[in-house]
Amino acid sequence: MKDEKLEAFLRRRLGGEVMSGRPEETVELCRRIVGERAASVRPRQSFWGFLSDVFHFEGIPLLLSQSVVFIAACLTALSSPTGHYELPMYMPLFILAVMPVFFKGQRYRVSEVEAATRTSGAQLTLARLVLAGGGALVCLTFLLALKLYLQRSCENLGRMVVYCLVPYLTCMTAMLALLRRSRKSAAPLCMAIALGSVVFWRLSSYLFPWLYEASALGVWVAAVLFYSWLLAKEITYIIHANKEVNMYGIVD
Amino acid sequence: MELSIDRLTKHYGRKIAVDRVSATLTPGVYGLLGANGAGKTTLMRMLCAILEPTSGEVRLDGKEIAAMGEDYRDVLGYLPQDFGYYPTYTAAEFLSYIAALKGIPRDRADRRVKELLGMLDLSAVADKKIKTFSGGMKQRVGIAQALLNDPQVLILDEPTSGLDPKERVRLRNLLSEYAGDKIVILSTHIVSDVEAIADVVLVMNAGRFIMQGTVSELAEQVRGKVWELTVPREQARFWQEDFTVANYRHEGEQVVLRIISDEKPSDEAVPCEPILDDAYLYQFGAKEA
Numbered sequence: 001m002k003d004e005k006l007e008a009f010l011r012r013r014l015g016g017e018v019m020s021g022r023p024e025e026t027v028e029l030c031r032r033i034v035g036e037r038a039a040s041v042r043p044r045q046s047f048w049g050f051l052s053d054v055f056h057f058e059g060i061p062l063l064l065s066q067s068v069v070f071i072a073a074c075l076t077a078l079s080s081p082t083g084h085y086e087l088p089m090y091m092p093l094f095i096l097a098v099m100p101v102f103f104k105g106q107r108y109r110v111s112e113v114e115a116a117t118r119t120s121g122a123q124l125t126l127a128r129l130v131l132a133g134g135g136a137l138v139c140l141t142f143l144l145a146l147k148l149y150l151q152r153s154c155e156n157l158g159r160m161v162v163y164c165l166v167p168y169l170t171c172m173t174a175m176l177a178l179l180r181r182s183r184k185s186a187a188p189l190c191m192a193i194a195l196g197s198v199v200f201w202r203l204s205s206y207l208f209p210w211l212y213e214a215s216a217l218g219v220w221v222a223a224v225l226f227y228s229w230l231l232a233k234e235i236t237y238i239i240h241a242n243k244e245v246n247m248y249g250i251v252d
Numbered sequence: 253m254e255l256s257i258d259r260l261t262k263h264y265g266r267k268i269a270v271d272r273v274s275a276t277l278t279p280g281v282y283g284l285l286g287a288n289g290a291g292k293t294t295l296m297r298m299l300c301a302i303l304e305p306t307s308g309e310v311r312l313d314g315k316e317i318a319a320m321g322e323d324y325r326d327v328l329g330y331l332p333q334d335f336g337y338y339p340t341y342t343a344a345e346f347l348s349y350i351a352a353l354k355g356i357p358r359d360r361a362d363r364r365v366k367e368l369l370g371m372l373d374l375s376a377v378a379d380k381k382i383k384t385f386s387g388g389m390k391q392r393v394g395i396a397q398a399l400l401n402d403p404q405v406l407i408l409d410e411p412t413s414g415l416d417p418k419e420r421v422r423l424r425n426l427l428s429e430y431a432g433d434k435i436v437i438l439s440t441h442i443v444s445d446v447e448a449i450a451d452v453v454l455v456m457n458a459g460r461f462i463m464q465g466t467v468s469e470l471a472e473q474v475r476g477k478v479w480e481l482t483v484p485r486e487q488a489r490f491w492q493e494d495f496t497v498a499n500y501r502h503e504g505e506q507v508v509l510r511i512i513s514d515e516k517p518s519d520e521a522v523p524c525e526p527i528l529d530d531a532y533l534y535q536f537g538a539k540e541a
Contacts, residue, residue: 045355045356045357049357050352050355053352053358054352056352057345057348057349057352104338108336108337108338108339109334109335109336110336110337110338111336112297112302112330112332112334112336113330113331113332113335113336113350113394113397114350114353115300115302116300116301116302116325116328116330117325117350117353117354117355118322118325118326118353118354118355118401119322119325119353119354119355120322120325124353
């Protein structure tokens with residue numbers, strides 16, 4: 001072996017097994033050790049596999065709580081078949097319904113353990129986000145389908161979609177921003193924002209009737225684009241935080 | 253495998269929690285000893301990459317752990333000081349949940365969970381909710397979750413708190429057996445825990461390592477400074493006021509004091525064999541320790 005440093009390294013690691021006079025055998029020994037190490041490396045779970053595991057543990061409470069909001073929204077829709085001012089009011093409630101799952105690590109002081117696992121707080125949040133977002137999307141689709149059925153017309157579909165998206169995106173972005181800042185007060189703040197939003201959207205048709213006129217559609221679309229951009233920024237941050245050892249979430 | 257800590261520092265505003273700590277850790281058991289507030293937990297959190305250092309770095313086999321991301325967390329096992337759990341989960345469910353977060357495929361996770369529940373004597377209560385467990389049982393669940401991924405770097409913050417003497421002995425044996433070619437770091441303020449299993453002891457005070465070495469090396473530092481003195485019971489208080497008394501033992505009407513002092517405290521005092529406790533008390537004094 002010509003490289004003295006390599007020989008010294010192997011001597012230190014392998015002790016007496018280094019055979020400096022027989023390089024082929026030493027190389028073979030190294031290959032075997034490297035092979036054994038490689039074989040012992042655990043296969044990595046893909047994100048979708050991880051998502052399935054998170055669904056196994058958290059999917060049911062997440063979907064059940066959203067179902068309760070969905071049923072309440074459907075009952076309201078049935079009682080007022082033609083109006084669509086009540087739609088924005090229910091969207092923050094979808095966030096309120098999933099909040100306990102997002103903040104449970106902090107509440108039960110498990111976030112420190114979760115953050116030190118391979119998936120980390122960031123990937124866990126991302127998986128929860130996919131599940132919560134998927135659940136909300138299904139609920140929203142059925143809710144809008146019900147509204148269209150009750151109205152017997154697709155005329156206001158675009159307006160109803162933006163009425164749902166703006167409050168949902170606002171509250172979701174606020175929740176993720178609070179999680180990112182890792183403040184202990186994040187959960188109560190998030191709850192206050194969601195409840196405040198419910199009250200605001202409930203009163204908005206009385207306080208700002210112009211907001212629900214056809215001419216105000218541009219304001220809604222601009223708001224959807226703005227909050228989608230903010231949400232995309234938050235999600236990008238989570239993805240980057242997961243790739244590096246960046247703290248994400250709240251560790252007391 | 254080598255975990256190197258290079259001038260690791262953590263400030264909280266003006267308070268310095270960890271102050272330019274450096275060390276190189278190779279496989280073995282490391283005992284981090286220090287009084288409450290010495291900076292042990294802050295240091296351990298930085299070693300787990302869940303707390304960003306103000307300056308300095310930690311490297312595993314030459315790679316900075318901040319850049320390793322999930323590759324580092326993959327080889328890490330961590331038991332925090334304040335171990336939390338989800339009260340609605342059973343022990344087996346909680347371990348399966350953490351196994352999922354550690355990316356262990358479900359079939360392998362099931363086997364590992366059973367194995368660890370058996371190893372930590374929790375098999376009988378595997379399907380009971382953790383909220384019904386005693387403090388020691390909860391702590392054992394915490395230790396089990398740290399071991400799930402068979403970590404190369406195992407960091408345990410106060411692992412023996414809440415454990416009864418039998419459980420503590422079992423944990424010590426388990427960790428000694430586990431260490432082998434892995435790096436095990438455990439923090440405690442109970443000297444006897446460290447004395448029993450640590451290959452190297454790191455003593456921390458005010459955010460710095462003030463002593464490091466094997467148990468015998470540290471004990472050796474106070475050779476000739478540990479004395480035994482037998483005095484009448486009524487004089488014991490006087491000796492305690494003026495000297496660091498490591499132990500106080502009644503023998504009939506007399507009291508045998510174990511005194512740590514640079515000078516021979518009395519003509520009747522006899523030198524005795526030092527232990528790690530003595531070295532610790534010599535550094536900190538009985539009150540501070």
